[in-house]
Amino acid sequence: MSHILIVEDEGIIRSALRRLLERNGFQITEAGTVPEARKHLDTHQFDLIISDLRLPGEAGTELIGEQLPVLIMTSYASLRSAVDAMKQGAVDYIAKPFDHDEMLTAVNHILNQHRRQQKPTEETTSQTPASEQHTAGMLGESDVMQAVFQQIHKVAPYDCRVLILGESGTGKELVARALHQLSPRHSAPLISVNCAAIPETLIESELFGHEKGAFTGANTSRNGLIEAADGGSLFLDEIGELPLEAQARLLRVLQEGEIRRLGSVESRKVDVRLLAATHRDIKTLVDQGKFRLDLYYRLNVVELELPCLSERGDDILLLAEHLLQQSCERLGKPQARFAKSARNALLSYSWPGNVRELENRVERAVILADDTLLHAEDLQLPKAASIKKASFISSNFAEPQTKTSQFADADHDPAHLPADDLSLEDYFVRFVQENEDQMSETELAKKLGISRKCLWERRQRLGIPKRKTASSK
Numbered sequence: 001m002s003h004i005l006i007v008e009d010e011g012i013i014r015s016a017l018r019r020l021l022e023r024n025g026f027q028i029t030e031a032g033t034v035p036e037a038r039k040h041l042d043t044h045q046f047d048l049i050i051s052d053l054r055l056p057g058e059a060g061t062e063l064i065g066e067q068l069p070v071l072i073m074t075s076y077a078s079l080r081s082a083v084d085a086m087k088q089g090a091v092d093y094i095a096k097p098f099d100h101d102e103m104l105t106a107v108n109h110i111l112n113q114h115r116r117q118q119k120p121t122e123e124t125t126s127q128t129p130a131s132e133q134h135t136a137g138m139l140g141e142s143d144v145m146q147a148v149f150q151q152i153h154k155v156a157p158y159d160c161r162v163l164i165l166g167e168s169g170t171g172k173e174l175v176a177r178a179l180h181q182l183s184p185r186h187s188a189p190l191i192s193v194n195c196a197a198i199p200e201t202l203i204e205s206e207l208f209g210h211e212k213g214a215f216t217g218a219n220t221s222r223n224g225l226i227e228a229a230d231g232g233s234l235f236l237d238e239i240g241e242l243p244l245e246a247q248a249r250l251l252r253v254l255q256e257g258e259i260r261r262l263g264s265v266e267s268r269k270v271d272v273r274l275l276a277a278t279h280r281d282i283k284t285l286v287d288q289g290k291f292r293l294d295l296y297y298r299l300n301v302v303e304l305e306l307p308c309l310s311e312r313g314d315d316i317l318l319l320a321e322h323l324l325q326q327s328c329e330r331l332g333k334p335q336a337r338f339a340k341s342a343r344n345a346l347l348s349y350s351w352p353g354n355v356r357e358l359e360n361r362v363e364r365a366v367i368l369a370d371d372t373l374l375h376a377e378d379l380q381l382p383k384a385a386s387i388k389k390a391s392f393i394s395s396n397f398a399e400p401q402t403k404t405s406q407f408a409d410a411d412h413d414p415a416h417l418p419a420d421d422l423s424l425e426d427y428f429v430r431f432v433q434e435n436e437d438q439m440s441e442t443e444l445a446k447k448l449g450i451s452r453k454c455l456w457e458r459r460q461r462l463g464i465p466k467r468k469t470a471s472s473k
């Protein structure tokens with residue numbers, strides 16, 4: 001079980017965070033100040049420190065450098081202080097009040113990454129060729145993944161822009177992290193922005209920053225995320241969703257190496273390495289007039305394409321075993337293993353949701369199985385006939401009998417139900433699946449009467465990643 005040290009002087013926040021993390025299987029120790037935290041560090045082994053930035057006496061950043069990952073919380077949601085913390089070596093930051101899911105995602109991500117980083121060190125001593133097996137936490141022994149790792153190692157040291165392509169859940173964000181970690185910029189921040197998750201009206205001010213009074217509600221001036229990445233790398237995920245106006249501004253930044261905040265007449269120099277990713281076929285977006293050709297050329301200095309999970313052969317088992325071990329540890333369950341039937345099922349399923357879907361199915365199997373030997377049924381893989389749609393829908397749900405997971409049976413797939421029988425969620429799923437090939441995320445959100453951020457969040461919650469289609473990769 002991972003042991004986390006929480007350093008927070010506000011008792012209410014500290015105990016709320018403790019409850020959240022304990023409910024999710026972590027062992028917790030609390031401290032109110034940095035000296036108190038140091039006493040615990042002297043006597044106990046920890047896997048992660050989560051510390052408030054501003055504490056009475058010494059700042060939370062004083063704990064950085066203890067050989068442990070430090071996640072900084074800041075109620076002063078100023079990007080500047082968070083970025084400063086990252087420059088000093090914090091692995092991530094989170095603004096208070098934090099969202100529970102966001103906190104758990106950050107914690108799990110950091111712990112996974114930390115564990116993976118420990119492994120290559122152990123393996124280097126036993127002469128394993130590190131670059132071929134693990135590239136900054138990515139697993140894969142298949143030829144296709146080895147080719148990807150080689151490309152990453154070749155490209156990372158140079159300052160060139162990289163466009164990462166691949167279906168949803170194939171590991172595009174991990175590739176961006178690897179490129180940053182293996183680059184000379186690794187000690188500066190990597191700022192990741194999901195262009196599909198930021199409301200269209202805010203995207204320009206988030207990226208480029210703004211001056212006071214630049215628009216209604218701009219009460220103070222603010223740095224944008226591009227400036228926050230100065231000296232480091234900027235990862236623009238789902239770049240295909242960037243509105244055309246923001247594309248024009250981004251193009252200017254790339255051409256001139258300068259940024260102009262909204263409402264400002266002055267430009268500032270920025271030194272940022274741009275990494276971008278999309279699951280869409282960006283050339284089709286260019287043909288449709290939705291993506292600027294000149295920006296595409298600027299971004300696409302090196303193109304790196306990730307194979308779908310089903311093309312990675314035995315890597316499916318390698319990843320599944322790894323995820324199984326991680327899930328058992330995280331959930332505090334005895335170590336489980338796959339029976340032959342489960343291994344065969346893992347290899348013959350088509351994995352439309354790729355590694356993310358595999359993660360979800362393995363974790364659910366660990367939670368629900370009564371035994372430590374997991375069988376094919378425990379993975380609840382949809383039958384061949386309903387794989388294409390049903391597998392997306394049930395992949396994120398822990399309970400086997402939820403309304404959504406019953407779609408694994410094609411008769412209950414919302415695509416086959418008459419419109420009158422649909423719940424609002426069914427309707428949402430059906431509408432998205434029927435229209436996503438012809439519409440951009442912005443158009444879909446507009447038709448549904450919700451924001452793009454909300455669309456993105458619901459896609460995550462309902463487990464309907466954007467899928468490969470004629471107009472998307």
Ligand SMILES: Nc1ncnc2c1ncn2[C@@H]1O[C@H](COP(=O)(O)OP(=O)(O)OP(=O)(O)O)[C@@H](O)[C@H]1O
Nearest residue numbers: 137138139140167168169170171172173174355356
């Ligand atoms: N080769 C790999 N080894 C280990 N874990 C992996 C690998 N590839 C992906 N993952 C894990 O799968 C999950 C999805 O990966 P990631 O978020 O990088 O995918 P993505 O392509 O960026 O997805 P999306 O397009 O939906 O944003 C993450 O939890 C990541 O850690």
